[in-house]
Amino acid sequence: MSTQDSGYWYLASYPKSGNTWCRVFITELQRLAGEETPDELNLNQDVETGAIASSRLWLDDQLGINSCDLSFAELDPLRGRAGESAWLFAEGERFHKVHDAFQSLDSRGRPVVSTTGCLGVVYILRHPEDVAVSLSHFFSWPLQRCVNFLLDPSAALVPSEWHGGHQVRQHMGRWDQHVRSWTDQQQLPVLVMRYEDMLAKGPETFLTLTQFLRLPDDPSLVNQALRNTSIETLQKLEDQVGGFAEKPKGAERFFRSGRSGEGAQQLTLEQRQRLAEGLQEVMRRFDYEGVDKA
Amino acid sequence: MSSQLGGLMSELTKYQHNYGAFGLNILSDMLLPELPVHASTDLNPAAVRIMASSHEGWPSLVANEHSTPLLQMAAGDWRLELEGIGWFRAHAGETLSYERWDDSVSDRDLRTFLVTSGLAALLIQRGALVLQGTTLVRDGQAVMLLGTPASGKSTLACCLQQDGWQLLSSELSVVSEQGLVWPGPQQLKLWHDSAAALGLDWAQLPLVRRGLKRYALLPPDANVISQPVPLALIYSISGAKRETEAGECEIETRRIERQAVALLMLRNNAYQPRVYRAMNQEANLFLQASALTRRVQSHRLTLPDGVKRMQEALEKVDLLAPGSLEAKPPAELEASAEAKEEAP
Numbered sequence: 302m303s304t305q306d307s308g309y310w311y312l313a314s315y316p317k318s319g320n321t322w323c324r325v326f327i328t329e330l331q332r333l334a335g336e337e338t339p340d341e342l343n344l345n346q347d348v349e350t351g352a353i354a355s356s357r358l359w360l361d362d363q364l365g366i367n368s369c370d371l372s373f374a375e376l377d378p379l380r381g382r383a384g385e386s387a388w389l390f391a392e393g394e395r396f397h398k399v400h401d402a403f404q405s406l407d408s409r410g411r412p413v414v415s416t417t418g419c420l421g422v423v424y425i426l427r428h429p430e431d432v433a434v435s436l437s438h439f440f441s442w443p444l445q446r447c448v449n450f451l452l453d454p455s456a457a458l459v460p461s462e463w464h465g466g467h468q469v470r471q472h473m474g475r476w477d478q479h480v481r482s483w484t485d486q487q488q489l490p491v492l493v494m495r496y497e498d499m500l501a502k503g504p505e506t507f508l509t510l511t512q513f514l515r516l517p518d519d520p521s522l523v524n525q526a527l528r529n530t531s532i533e534t535l536q537k538l539e540d541q542v543g544g545f546a547e548k549p550k551g552a553e554r555f556f557r558s559g560r561s562g563e564g565a566q567q568l569t570l571e572q573r574q575r576l577a578e579g580l581q582e583v584m585r586r587f588d589y590e591g592v593d594k595a
Numbered sequence: 596m597s598s599q600l601g602g603l604m605s606e607l608t609k610y611q612h613n614y615g616a617f618g619l620n621i622l623s624d625m626l627l628p629e630l631p632v633h634a635s636t637d638l639n640p641a642a643v644r645i646m647a648s649s650h651e652g653w654p655s656l657v658a659n660e661h662s663t664p665l666l667q668m669a670a671g672d673w674r675l676e677l678e679g680i681g682w683f684r685a686h687a688g689e690t691l692s693y694e695r696w697d698d699s700v701s702d703r704d705l706r707t708f709l710v711t712s713g714l715a716a717l718l719i720q721r722g723a724l725v726l727q728g729t730t731l732v733r734d735g736q737a738v739m740l741l742g743t744p745a746s747g748k749s750t751l752a753c754c755l756q757q758d759g760w761q762l763l764s765s766e767l768s769v770v771s772e773q774g775l776v777w778p779g780p781q782q783l784k785l786w787h788d789s790a791a792a793l794g795l796d797w798a799q800l801p802l803v804r805r806g807l808k809r810y811a812l813l814p815p816d817a818n819v820i821s822q823p824v825p826l827a828l829i830y831s832i833s834g835a836k837r838e839t840e841a842g843e844c845e846i847e848t849r850r851i852e853r854q855a856v857a858l859l860m861l862r863n864n865a866y867q868p869r870v871y872r873a874m875n876q877e878a879n880l881f882l883q884a885s886a887l888t889r890r891v892q893s894h895r896l897t898l899p900d901g902v903k904r905m906q907e908a909l910e911k912v913d914l915l916a917p918g919s920l921e922a923k924p925p926a927e928l929e930a931s932a933e934a935k936e937e938a939p
Binding site: 357358361362363364365366367368369370371372374375378379382383384461462463464465466467 | 663664665666675677678679680707708711712716743744745766784786787788789803804806807808809867868869870
């Protein structure tokens with residue numbers, strides 16, 4: 302088995318930045334390129350590109366213990382060693398979603414994901430103003446709380462020490478810290494993909510993605526996969542399956558709007574200024590406009 | 596004769612604690628309050644030993660392909676390294692050794708892993724059927740609740756305890772070839788939110804480990820039974836919740852009719868299938884699990900969200916009579932659940 306066959310990839314992003322779209326696209330591209338093509342993508346059965354790196358089940362299997370018996374401070378330094386071996390990931394499950402920052406406050410400078418056997422990472426980022434709006438719908442949080450979350454250096458998913466869950470805590474930190482943790486790390490090759498480019502320049506952006514991931518890169522196939530995974534199509538498919546499995550209970554739907562620019566319309570001037578002020582360096586670096594203080 | 600006696604005396608001095616769990620006599624140099632005390636004070640030469648030992652003195656190991664960086668294994672030899680906590684070794688189904696990482700590590704830290712992963716590995720080496728489940732007893736009948744960590748086993752077990760059930764084995768359960776469940780660890784671990792919702796005085800409960808917001812419910816707070824009990828029913832806790840028309844999620848069961856599906860469900864709930872493979876015991880697991888599916892009915896169990904709703908739901912049903920809470924699911928759901936079980 303060649304390295305490419307046995308290797309795996311990470312699809313890393315701050316939440317609500319286009320990670321699921323990317324995974325659905327990969328699934329659809331592989332479906333279209335396969336010899337046996339089912340009629341249509343089934344969101345809840347076919348989008349199995351690989352386990353999320355924070356899956357407790359997977360970590361428990363790797364560590365040989367019940368990870369509920371470890372504190373976050375004990376678990377995070379171990380996580381990067383889980384799955385060091387190349388045989389870890391089952392064939393066909395090669396693209397692993399990650400919402401963690403590359404390192405956590407507790408990981409003692411080590412990555413919280415395994416880097417051995419990993420072929421590279423696609424880092425997807427989206428304008429933080431739009432992330433705030435999308436988070437608000439996803440978590441049913443007020444916008445102000447989402448803005449605070451993006452600016453919180455200790456922000457995390459599943460952060461509670463008071464109850465268990467099927468995923469372990471995922472430290473993200475401030476939005477710009479999250480971006481830098483992945484884009485500036487030197488251990489894995491990285492392709493940075495802006496959500497706005499996935500929307501505005503889909504064919505070329507996704508073609509670059511397929512080439513980076515060594516997937517079929519016939520432009521007509523890429524364009525067909527792109528058409529089949531447009532937001533309108535995904536919304537239709539979500540309705541057909543009666544709700545996407547990854548949708549939280551409180552959210553009306555998972556594939557909601559997909560548009561860019563909603564943050565500028567819905568956030569207050571003060572909220573936009575706070576984001577621009579707190580995240581300006583990385584926003585500028587990735588060509589995101591903000592609102593300066595008057 | 597005198598040298599034999601001297602050896603026994605030395606053993607008694609070294610292993611001050613004598614437990615009876617999983618059908619074994621377990622001698623330990625560390626206090627393990629999670630395990631039932633052995634009824635006899637006689638020293639059993641065939642007893643399993645749990646003891647401190649320097650990991651640097653352990654023989655080198657050629658790890659097989661089922662090993663991971665933290666879990667080095669070969670048939671009959673299991674080694675776990677937990678940074679900041681310690682090293683653990685289960686060998687030949689006879690000894691379980693440990694070494695603490697440094698002096699800051701407490702006995703409580705070590706025994707958390709000794710009585711779960713460590714003993715489970717040793718039992719797998721001995722060819723036992725070790726399932727990821729908590730077993731409770733009522734009216735002389737045992738019911739096993741299978742499920743992954745954080746699936747709600749301990750919370751449900753605690754609800755049942757409040758309803759008069761006795762705890763036989765928590766977190767892992769061993770079933771004999773005769774269909775008896777042996778007493779095992781008798782400690783329910785409850786997250787803070789569950790403990791509070793259950794109305795427990797959590798501030799008075801010991802922590803599972805320092806730094807965790809999890810509490811240990813041990814005897815006498817936990818009502819336990821320390822005799823093997825015939826297994827009457829197996830429930831696999833299902834994550835898929837179905838809501839009623841009123842939007843409420845009720846407790847319900849669905850019998851797993853097909854033996855092949857029940858077998859796969861049991862295999863998926865084996866305590867650490869990776870260890871079975873590494874210990875070369877997977878065929879044995881299948882044989883024993885298969886025999887168990889012929890002997891005992893398996894059901895999927897769907898629980899309501901939240902402790903209060905779980906308590907309310909349990910008042911209306913009897914887990915020893917699964918027919919009373921059986922739901923007839925749409926054919927599509929049944930097929931989907933079975934397909935999921937069959938996935939590798």
